[in-house]
Amino acid sequence: MDIANDQLSEMHGLVGRIRLACAAVGAYREALEEQDKEMLDYMVDASTALNAKFGSILTESTVADPGYELTREERHDLRNNITAVLGFGELLLQCYSEPSVMIQQLDRLRSDSKRFTELTMPPEMVTA
Numbered sequence: 001m002d003i004a005n006d007q008l009s010e011m012h013g014l015v016g017r018i019r020l021a022c023a024a025v026g027a028y029r030e031a032l033e034e035q036d037k038e039m040l041d042y043m044v045d046a047s048t049a050l051n052a053k054f055g056s057i058l059t060e061s062t063v064a065d066p067g068y069e070l071t072r073e074e075r076h077d078l079r080n081n082i083t084a085v086l087g088f089g090e091l092l093l094q095c096y097s098e099p100s101v102m103i104q105q106l107d108r109l110r111s112d113s114k115r116f117t118e119l120t121m122p123p124e125m126v127t128a
Contacts, residue, residue, distance in 0.1 A: 005068050007119055014116045015054050021109040022047040028102040039088045046084035053077050075120045086113040
């Protein structure tokens with residue numbers, strides 16, 4: 001998808017990487033404690049909701065309009081989803097130090113989620 005708006009284009013890439021990291025962590029589901037499987041499921045569900053919400057924002061008009069700005073409501077909804085992804089990912093990071101591949105994916109998830117959060121901040125809250 002060719003997105004004219006640089007911010008939306010970066011967010012699009014981040015959503016894809018976040019979904020991939022969640023799927024990679026999900027491959028270790030059976031190695032997790034039972035209560036942690038539930039956290040993983042919440043994290044994956046939140047990433048699915050993030051993907052759906054972001055996809056609904058990327059309509060023909062937003063892709064064609066290089067000056068499109070996210071509305072306050074869109075930013076809020078995206079932050080709700082990414083907060084859940086990041087929060088459950090952080091909880092899993094606190095509980096495990098192995099396997100290292102899972103930890104690497106959770107670290108990647110953390111950095112991509114934090115960047116995505118930065119991009120959803122209202123312009124008046126961003127300091128230059």
